[in-house]
Every structure is written in C-alpha cells, then in structure tokens.
Amino acid sequence: MFRISPQSFLLSAALLAATGAAVLGYLAIPGPPEEFAAVNPDLNFGNVGQAQSVIGEFELVNRLKQEVEILGTMESCSCTTIGMGAKRLAPGEKTTVKADWRTGTARGEKRVQIYVKYRLADTDESYLLSLAMSGNVTPDVDVQPIELAFRPGVKETKTVQIGPGVLKNVNVKEVFTSHSAFFAAVSAKHLIHVKFDPTKWQKGDDHVPYLGIRTNSKVEPLVRVDLVVKE
Incomplete structure (x- = not known):
C-alpha cells in the first residue's frame, strides 16, 4: 500500500490549487471586445x-x-x-x-x-x-522582369523574357524604347535584348524611360518595362 506523507499531501494540494487557479484564469480570459x-x-x-x-x-x-x-x-x-x-x-x-x-x-x-x-x-x-x-x-502575357536597372557610365545589355500567361500563343509585334540611350531588339525565342549607351544619357532626366512591347493580347496589347538608371 502506497502511503502519502503529510508533507507530500500538502505539496500536492498546493500544486492542484495552482493548476486550478491557472485553469480558472484561462477560462476567465475575456472574449473578443464588443465592436x-x-x-x-x-x-x-x-x-x-x-x-x-x-x-x-x-x-x-x-x-x-x-x-x-x-x-x-x-x-x-x-x-x-x-x-x-x-x-x-x-x-x-x-x-x-x-x-x-x-x-x-x-x-x-x-x-x-x-x-x-x-x-x-x-x-x-x-x-x-x-x-x-x-x-x-x-497576366495575358508574362514579362520577366518588369523593370531593368542599368549603371550610369556603363555600357551594358539586359534581357527581358516574354512567355505565355493566360494567352498561350504569344506574338510579339513590336519592341521600342522611349529614350535614345536605349536600343531594343527581339530574338526568335521571345528574348528582348536592351542595350544601354551611357554617352546618350543625361543625368537628371525627369521621366523614367521604358521598353514598350506590343503583342497580340487584347487585354494588354502594350506592356511597359521601366528602364532605370541608378544614379
């Protein structure tokens, strides 16, 4: 037969009381405020x-x-x-x-x-x-990335990938840029290569130039890709 000493009984009672208080405290947590x-x-x-x-x-x-x-x-x-x-x-x-x-x-x-x-x-x-x-x-036409960043004073070429979105048969009709410092050309695999000529770029131009992509999408026939020069 297992016997409990008075000290063990008192300790157990104290633990039960603490546990009960915790449970009661948990149950007493108010619900969501009136609102x-x-x-x-x-x-x-x-x-x-x-x-x-x-x-x-x-x-x-x-x-x-x-x-x-x-x-x-x-x-x-x-x-x-x-x-x-x-x-x-x-x-x-x-x-x-x-x-x-x-x-x-x-x-x-x-x-x-x-x-x-x-x-x-x-x-x-x-x-x-x-x-x-x-x-x-x-989107109807997937364009990645939607922004190209160039370094000032560095002549470089960046690439944009055109792919199907909702529209499965994508046809790129035309590509162009809004600033003479950039030149765009499209390859047969729907890759658009954008070249940056820093000699034609003036620091402090107000507008953000962009690459324009015309496709056969009726939802978004012209997609713009921002061309950012990190000054």
Whole structure:
C-alpha cells in the first residue's frame, strides 16, 4: 500500500490549487471586445486573370450595445461597392457589403481596400472599418522582369523574357524604347535584348524611360518595362 506523507499531501494540494487557479484564469480570459466588425474582412481569391470582374461579399455584424449607422463606403480606384444591405444596425444585427474588383492590367499579387464609414447612432464622431480583396493576377502575357536597372557610365545589355500567361500563343509585334540611350531588339525565342549607351544619357532626366512591347493580347496589347538608371 502506497502511503502519502503529510508533507507530500500538502505539496500536492498546493500544486492542484495552482493548476486550478491557472485553469480558472484561462477560462476567465475575456472574449473578443464588443465592436462593429466584419466576419470576413480579408477575401483572397487566389489566381485570377486580367480584365476580370471579381465579386466579393462581406458580412458585417454589430457587436456593440448601441445602434450603428453606416454612412457610406470609400474604395480604391479599381474596386467599387455594388450593393449594401441595411444601413442601420441594432445590437446583434448583421448586414452585407458587396464589392466588384476589376483587375484590369494588374500583374502579380494585388490587394484593394474598401473602407466602410460608420458612426454610433445619435453621435457625430465617425469611424472607418477596413475591408480587403486580394489575389494573384495572372497576366495575358508574362514579362520577366518588369523593370531593368542599368549603371550610369556603363555600357551594358539586359534581357527581358516574354512567355505565355493566360494567352498561350504569344506574338510579339513590336519592341521600342522611349529614350535614345536605349536600343531594343527581339530574338526568335521571345528574348528582348536592351542595350544601354551611357554617352546618350543625361543625368537628371525627369521621366523614367521604358521598353514598350506590343503583342497580340487584347487585354494588354502594350506592356511597359521601366528602364532605370541608378544614379
């Protein structure tokens, strides 16, 4: 038979008491604060194409003890609010905001913001609730890289690779540069070689020159690659 000494019993009791206090303390941690919030504030749509209309729907809930009045929305230039449910929410009530993200000629990882302006009923102070839609925009024509950097005073050649994106049969119709210090030529393998002549470059030029690539894409027929001279 196993016997417990008084000292061991007291130590065990103390440990149990400490453990119980920790558990009670954990259970006593407060839940999320009362707020006006979105159930799904950040919608990610994964891979999307250019020139697409991506529809997102956000669910908003009033967890406050006061009525909330929605005053309106503010969107980034490529996103528009196209629908909203109730604009006055009693405590516990929900509503929805529907938005349309137009991807246009965006490329790569993109994120657009929507802000819901609201106030507590019968008050003048307003607040903003931030929502977001994001995704990886696959271009019609893949261009790598989208910027070329050259060193001042160094005559050198850099290369741009053209490949299929959503459009599988890519046809490069024309390449050109916007500055006489650069010359571009395309090879049969859709490699564009850009030569930099530093003798024709003047330090302090205001505009950023670019390489123009015309293709058979109907979505983005002209792709620009910035040509940067690191002064």
